[in-house]
Amino acid sequence: MIVALDAMGGDRAPVEPVHGAVLASRELGLDIALVGDAAALQVELERQGGTDLAIQIVNASEVIAMDEQPVQAVRQKKDASINVAMQLVKKGEAVAAVSAGSTGAAMASGTLSLGRIPGIERPALGTIAPYNDTGILVLDVGANADCKPSYLVQFAKMGTVYAQKVLGIAEPRVGLLNIGEEETKGNELTQEVFRLLQQSDTNFIGNVEPDRIHLGIADVVVTDGFTGNIAVKSTEGAAEFIFRQLRTVIMSKTQYKFAAMVLRPALLKMRQRMDYGEYGGAPLLGVNGVVLITHGRADANAIKNSLRVARESANSGVIEALRGSFSRGERAAVAAAPTSVNSG
């Protein structure tokens, strides 16, 4: 079971991706295909003493940079590392692909190379909010800036299957990200989605406000990709501000500095807790294969975790379960309520 890693394109490529692969192979026994500029990857792998590990190098002659227009670049650069990694999955030579480069390019390449699972209108990017031991899946956090109501109902179904298979939650509770708890709250989209989710076969528990996600009241939180991205980045911004502020305050007095030295392990642990990388990257759900996307600034540890989750996901049978769920779901939806599911 080989996991393909697009080792190019990120802010710290190829050093951190190669390091992450070395850690995953050495500590977790993973088989990895490093995809990218073969010469550069070989040099880096040797430098890190990883040539004796189960890591092979697969050459790709092109790279998609972080600031390129994703869809266009994915189409034009056929031999881009992200496309080559996806092709390994498509050809069955790898069981999953992990990207450490441009998120947009990984979403575009995943969708274009692997295709959608039949019955799924739009793939969604999920993220695991680091608020409890299982993690809370929030989706979509960026694949679809404008969503029809039916997309969010599908996100709820995809999220349910993912939470069951990968997070190990038997009956995932689904919440709708909204600005109030009551049914009547929200914008036109969330009001319509609320109605559709009530009629769906997901375990819908109602609206969840963003300041209540961390209480763990839902296992899966669905939203459109614009709102989800705003929520995730607001959370990250608050964490960054607080830790920066904390550093400033601590450095302002000598006795604070000494106290902070004692607290340092605890503070680091907390900072790590807030780090999404710990949870193994963002799954791209709805495409025909396991795809995980890490931050462009992911470090070796985050990449190691993504490789681990990628293999676990492949083993979990989540793709097969999604195929089963949507082939059944589509037939049921068509039979029961063809217009309401596709309205808006």
Place this chain on the structure above:
Amino acid sequence: MIVALDAMGGDRAPVEPVHGAVLASRELGLDIALVGDAAALQVELERQGGTDLAIQIVNASEVIAMDEQPVQAVRQKKDASINVAMQLVKKGEAVAAVSAGSTGAAMASGTLSLGRIPGIERPALGTIAPYNDTGILVLDVGANADCKPSYLVQFAKMGTVYAQKVLGIAEPRVGLLNIGEEETKGNELTQEVFRLLQQSDTNFIGNVEPDRIHLGIADVVVTDGFTGNIAVKSTEGAAEFIFRQLRTVIMSKTQYKFAAMVLRPALLKMRQRMDYGEYGGAPLLGVNGVVLITHGRADANAIKNSLRVARESANSGVIEALRGSFSRGERAAVAAAPTSVNSG
């Protein structure tokens, strides 16, 4: 110059509102009209030893609870405390109104009782993000869940005037809250608003991602009320989670507890820094009068700050400046580009 305070309806009413009024009158010399159940307010004012201060009580026979449907309740309960407070402003008996009750009711009552400033399509709720000394105005954070592009252009203009007059920023930089920096990023709404803001006479600096607001790159950040509310609540949720987590970690080891005792003043200062209440509540912009809305769980200190900002706002001439700006602005817009400003 009397500031009217709706002292009913909040989670801690009337104790905290009366306490806030006592502090504002005693420490800042404000004249205050406490609006609500006169008997209850009199008892509380006596209990807090505030009867010698410049605080008068204005009776209101009804209260709008936090969970009532706002517009309906504001229309039906004519003598609700929030309506009576707004009427004091309308009649010129108070220079500003501060609410410590239901946010929805305060927005509805402000709009219905005071009316909109001519030329303004929709009032917006602002909030002051506590990231620097002046504060960063984010609007709309909840008044309009679904927005036309033209609303956001008006929010940018209202925000500019508010930042000039109340925050004291000569040339406020306006940013558009979005999920990427590039012009092409975002949903249909933000893409259209980007284009309109480029053509506007505001000092538009482009898109601002939520995790970059705290860097202070813009003084005014505009967004639709749904997205703004999601962003604010995500930030609050992250802060709550981090401080709760910090407490847990600190309590886990004896040496951490001792270190935390030393750091306690610093941590409290930081927690306070993250507290929106410190900045005086959320201005309702676009109505014919100064209206500030505090959290339903606002404490006395937050209410004192709101009363202070309310008087400062009235003194600043922000309402007159908004009237001037929009009477000019409307004429200019009609002359220059009637269709594009109202499209969408």
